[in-house]
Amino acid sequence: MTSTLLNAITAASRNEPDSGIISAVNHGIGRADIIPVWSGECNMPTPEAFCRPAIESLLRGETFYTWQRGIPPLREALARYHTRHYGRPFDAENFFVTSGGMQAIQTIVQMIAGAGDEIVLPTPAWPNYAGHMRLSGARPVEVLLDFANGRWHLDLDKLFAAISPLSKAIVLNSPSNPLGWTASLDDLKAIRDECRKRGLWIIGDEVYARFYYGGTGETRAPSFLDICDTEEQMLLANTFSKNWAMTGWRVGWLQAPKALASAIERIIQYNSSGTAAFLQQGCTVALDAGEDFVAGQVAKARSNRDLVAASLREHPQIRFELPKGAFYMFFALDGMRDSLATTLRIIDEAGVGFAPGGTFGPGGEGFLRMCYLRDPKRLEEAMHRFGKWLKTSKPS
């Protein structure tokens, strides 16, 4: 019966591999003394200041269907937030609220790519991109970043050579999960120019824009918004999850040309039928009153990054580039051939929960990912345990 049922679903649904992150979580969750660094989330719950407006809204009875594009106050707060950080006017009408950053990506892919279409994607990358594309019938064309001499490098010629007549878009996640690699303004310009020339969509995932370890006074990474017009052929996915410690809220946004507003509204209607209005009230306050919180998170991430890097540098079998952005360490472990098996063993044998590099697509095998936006004391303990394990164990 099981095989009959599995044969009755689509090949894409049946054959898609499980996320290695979920496999690690499912293996380790609930253990008494595990230190989890597998997921991309900080260890602090959402600040009460962002919860209170949601609670008040709920108790006011704002529990009905709402605007498919998002409540007007949140769309206006998004415009204000962008004006503050990108130094020019933004219009609320370019913002569409989604049920998480993942749903923003889903909406984008559903809108621009059908069965057989291709989307060019640098990897290693968050597995949900390629996974979602495959499930939608689109084909991710993965272009490997090179890791050589301890540095990640995106070869733009190689990226552009992957474009075919079936291509609809280039997706760029910068700062990158899992790499921490961050595109320069020149990289972004080259991608923009190529997309313009070839009539492709620019898809930007700048979810980690604020987690950028640049020079003094730099509060965000270089962005497509520095060099593109909001009305051009560009779609940006974003989320409240990372900046404001709201991973569990499942609220994000999509920034798009106004000409697509009706198409986006229809897709949202057919995906989620909108996002809870009362949650959006909390997100509005996070945008308007959350700057100190974000600054504190970024400072914590930066000092944790340095703590973890110093510890990893003690092991000659480990190689990595110090991340310029995001909050992950993605490190190669010499001799490791099966990152998932190794991850599960480290959970069992050392009580530390990494994510396996192999799940981040071609080029990711041989690496492990850890999220370092965690409590520094626990991170120290995790590095201590992992260091001990490295001394007595061989990776699988």
Add this chain to the structure above:
Amino acid sequence: MTSTLLNAITAASRNEPDSGIISAVNHGIGRADIIPVWSGECNMPTPEAFCRPAIESLLRGETFYTWQRGIPPLREALARYHTRHYGRPFDAENFFVTSGGMQAIQTIVQMIAGAGDEIVLPTPAWPNYAGHMRLSGARPVEVLLDFANGRWHLDLDKLFAAISPLSKAIVLNSPSNPLGWTASLDDLKAIRDECRKRGLWIIGDEVYARFYYGGTGETRAPSFLDICDTEEQMLLANTFSKNWAMTGWRVGWLQAPKALASAIERIIQYNSSGTAAFLQQGCTVALDAGEDFVAGQVAKARSNRDLVAASLREHPQIRFELPKGAFYMFFALDGMRDSLATTLRIIDEAGVGFAPGGTFGPGGEGFLRMCYLRDPKRLEEAMHRFGKWLKTSKPS
């Protein structure tokens, strides 16, 4: 630029019509004295008893990523709820929490149908079925219910004749939105037998199961669960929206054979990446402690149905069947050729917000839909206004 951008999205995204319900809402929302009966929701906010557990969870800091299948207490509460109403044991492992009933349907369609596949669907139906299928690349094959002598009739021979080698499933929404038509146990058995014979998925949307105006002691409509095994080729979509006045929460569930658990988990990961755990705490209490509330809602719907029916019967140009289930009146208005134009005019000229029948697919033009799970005093006023309009106006 606008046309360039629209040409760069898929034809399915570009050409999909706007939902006529959304068009009506967008036309009328925010007007001072409109009586809205356009959406499928009651006029009462979510009871505080269901909000409190969500608030407490939020303040406890349950704001992290959570189980993609839903939190275990909610899945167990779903099993208890089904055991109570369907008179046999159910297993929590057959339930998967989604971000609304719509996302349950999306997950089903993504899992079983790819580009070019067909899904057989009786109409008039909630427009989101066909809309979502078209966006996903699947083809809805719509089979008209007949409205003759004031009764809706599903011709099973016609339904089964629509099955082709490309068919993957039959979708049945019973009780039906917008018709109120409710399948008999014999209808369900015939559909089950045909699906079994042809190797098709049974897709059941029993969202309105509790809103059933049967005999004394009947607390739900006939269900596929009366005649099918949970491990057979059947997928059921459901939601917290209707029974517990939680439309704005966007939480639903999917009931599926256990063999599909991993596939469903992956699709949820790539759609929404899960549903807020703190919202699920409220839903758990709604299931366990919401029976009196549901009974009150159903009693209100039944008496409102009779109130509206009595009023509509005063107009000879109106024809309808007294609904057996759900909470909509779907009535034909003689002489109406454009239900959307008429809907917008009634908003402007009478201050009553219906939904246009044409948006519910083939067979829906010539009808208007109203939701009667509203305040009875306002419903009376709406019927009074509409009656006056009918005496002085001709429909478009």
